[in-house]
Amino acid sequence: MTRPADGRPGETAFLAGYRPAGYPAFAVAADLAVLTIRDGLLSVLLVRRGDHPFAGYLALPGGFVRTGESAEQAAARELAEETGAAFTGHLEQLRTYSDPDRDPRMRVVSIAFVALAPRLAEPRPGGDAADARWWPVTDLGFDHRSGRRPAGAAELAFDHAKVLGDALERVRSKLEYTTLAASFVGEPFTLADLRRVYGAVWGSVPDLPNFRRKVLSTEGFIVEQGRSDAAAGPAGGRPPLLYRRGPAALLHPPMLRPAAR
Amino acid sequence: MTRPADGRPGETAFLAGYRPAGYPAFAVAADLAVLTIRDGLLSVLLVRRGDHPFAGYLALPGGFVRTGESAEQAAARELAEETGAAFTGHLEQLRTYSDPDRDPRMRVVSIAFVALAPRLAEPRPGGDAADARWWPVTDLGFDHRSGRRPAGAAELAFDHAKVLGDALERVRSKLEYTTLAASFVGEPFTLADLRRVYGAVWGSVPDLPNFRRKVLSTEGFIVEQGRSDAAAGPAGGRPPLLYRRGPAALLHPPMLRPAAR
DNA sequence: TCAATAGTGTCTGTCAGACAGTATGTG
DNA sequence: CACATACTGTCTGACAGACACTATTGA
Numbered sequence: 001m002t003r004p005a006d007g008r009p010g011e012t013a014f015l016a017g018y019r020p021a022g023y024p025a026f027a028v029a030a031d032l033a034v035l036t037i038r039d040g041l042l043s044v045l046l047v048r049r050g051d052h053p054f055a056g057y058l059a060l061p062g063g064f065v066r067t068g069e070s071a072e073q074a075a076a077r078e079l080a081e082e083t084g085a086a087f088t089g090h091l092e093q094l095r096t097y098s099d100p101d102r103d104p105r106m107r108v109v110s111i112a113f114v115a116l117a118p119r120l121a122e123p124r125p126g127g128d129a130a131d132a133r134w135w136p137v138t139d140l141g142f143d144h145r146s147g148r149r150p151a152g153a154a155e156l157a158f159d160h161a162k163v164l165g166d167a168l169e170r171v172r173s174k175l176e177y178t179t180l181a182a183s184f185v186g187e188p189f190t191l192a193d194l195r196r197v198y199g200a201v202w203g204s205v206p207d208l209p210n211f212r213r214k215v216l217s218t219e220g221f222i223v224e225q226g227r228s229d230a231a232a233g234p235a236g237g238r239p240p241l242l243y244r245r246g247p248a249a250l251l252h253p254p255m256l257r258p259a260a261r
Numbered sequence: 262m263t264r265p266a267d268g269r270p271g272e273t274a275f276l277a278g279y280r281p282a283g284y285p286a287f288a289v290a291a292d293l294a295v296l297t298i299r300d301g302l303l304s305v306l307l308v309r310r311g312d313h314p315f316a317g318y319l320a321l322p323g324g325f326v327r328t329g330e331s332a333e334q335a336a337a338r339e340l341a342e343e344t345g346a347a348f349t350g351h352l353e354q355l356r357t358y359s360d361p362d363r364d365p366r367m368r369v370v371s372i373a374f375v376a377l378a379p380r381l382a383e384p385r386p387g388g389d390a391a392d393a394r395w396w397p398v399t400d401l402g403f404d405h406r407s408g409r410r411p412a413g414a415a416e417l418a419f420d421h422a423k424v425l426g427d428a429l430e431r432v433r434s435k436l437e438y439t440t441l442a443a444s445f446v447g448e449p450f451t452l453a454d455l456r457r458v459y460g461a462v463w464g465s466v467p468d469l470p471n472f473r474r475k476v477l478s479t480e481g482f483i484v485e486q487g488r489s490d491a492a493a494g495p496a497g498g499r500p501p502l503l504y505r506r507g508p509a510a511l512l513h514p515p516m517l518r519p520a521a522r
Numbered sequence: 523t524c525a526a527t528a529g530t531g532t533c534t535g536t537c538a539g540a541c542a543g544t545a546t547g548t549g
Numbered sequence: 550c551a552c553a554t555a556c557t558g559t560c561t562g563a564c565a566g567a568c569a570c571t572a573t574t575g576a
Contacts, residue, residue: 011365014313020367024328025286028359028370052275067285067368071359096357096372098289098332104272106281107328109289109370111357192528210565212529217564236575237527253517253564453555470557471538478537497548498554514537 031062033167054157089117118186144203220248292323294428315418350378379447405464481509
């Protein structure tokens, strides 16, 4: 992106003599809303904080951005530390939270990320987290509509309740116009698996025939992978066709969530 | 958002003894992509940099976030400084750019914003900007589709070409599912004015009868304000009805840009 | 044969694309 | 009157909602 300063006359000399001055110093954190579907419930990975501030509170995993790495790299690093393996799912920037008093210790700007993953192994504790585990977002007081929470819901540390609310709304709306739902299921998956993702995220499952028609008619959303050999349900039933994620990223036209209409 | 530490046992004492240590210090900037429609062209406010680094290059206006203010407050302050008056249009966070070498002086994280405004008075120079003026984005090599630019287009300072490309894509897509287009026109406006906004942002004007039907049938998008008394065009013609922005923020279902289908 | 899960066909209403037509102003 | 701009009516096809139906498995 940025060309070397040598291409710009006089700049190298300027930089050699440059001393930063007069700008307030900030710590910069990368915080993660890691979402997955567990037992049909949209769930988020939270850590129980062991140290002040907000000792004992639930918090989004995260950490400070280091010298020499971007916020995206920091987020990927945190994610790998938290889950114990290189992360291969979907990771995107959400937004940045910069209220002056959002951290009582000092001035910290938090660049928040959303990560979507198929059901992962149980997380292992890392950093200053006393423990880390999955929480169904409904257990935290988040509904499927607004992302706002009733008074009395479990309090999260810092402004993480707002961050998580924004993350949920981002995901709910991205299911409408992208193929992101497929990031929530392990491969290969069935159409019923994929439909359950929409049910968990939106709070209501789309009508099955219409859902099939939409997904199958969207070129490149999913790719058929053959029929499972011997994978009928526990109580019998026709074995489903299996699919993998396709190359398409966008849905045109979008699939609007039921309540929105 | 954050409750006072007094509600959390032991934290006040912890904070009294706390000394920040071990975290890299960053400068945090708020940079602005201020967009408007001028002479039917989507245009962005750019400053010509007077000082190193990138002396002589075009850049997005912006500045460092100060102690005690959020990035949003910093953006609003910069905007007011740049335009010479309190800003009343639409201002939203775009995303944060944090590549380690995006600024050759030091580590600077840039929180970028998009501002939309009706045609403003000519900007007045401020800060380290040698001068500030409006540039049609097509003159900068941005097309109406991808936001990516051909090699050889006028170079912008830092990573601002990427920021501006992201801003343009944000606006193009937000016109689809929000009523944001009305932020680009001064009140009162005509339906033809509003339609020209879509034309300028998308690169092709929507079909007029269909556009009218969509806009007028979306409750709360615009509010009729009576007919202009004596405002026929220079060559005559029927005087148009006048409108103001309505309370609705979202379009359901969305109005998709022509090329997308 | 039954229960259970997978998958299909089809009617209907809504809405966007296309475009021909009407209304109301100025010179 | 011509002309320019504003505005309306309507046909059509694409597609989503709703829901009744068929298919294939295990017990």
